[in-house]
Amino acid sequence: MWLRKEPFGSNKNTKNDRIKAYRVLLLAIVIFDLWLIIIPAIKDIHIHNNGEYEVDKGTVYREIIRKGAFGIHRSIIVTVDGKEYRYQVIYADKNIKKGDEVQVTYLPHTTWSVVEKVE
Known part of the structure; x- marks a missing residue:
């Protein structure tokens, strides 16, 4: 109208x-x-x-979440220095659970990241 x-x-x-x-x-x-x-x-x-990727080390606050059509988009919430950050996961090690120490290598504008478990 x-x-x-x-x-x-x-x-x-x-x-x-x-x-x-x-x-x-x-x-x-x-x-x-x-x-x-x-x-x-x-x-x-x-x-x-x-x-020149950004690197954060922190504790997993919320495990990898699959969302979007067919679960294509994955994200993770990590606590770094007392603050929570959400990253878009491109690749992640298997069996990352809440409370695990991880290293997140990411691009700052898109937050596309590679999440690796720290032993």
């Missing part, structure tokens, strides 16, 4: 209105993805190429 030029109740150009609404929705999704995923990944390219 907010995209229509005709008064409410008019059946003219309903197909065109639907197409316009889909385009606006698609644009919103692209902007949202750009803001959340693509821009942080671009910022991390330089850090990845130079091998």
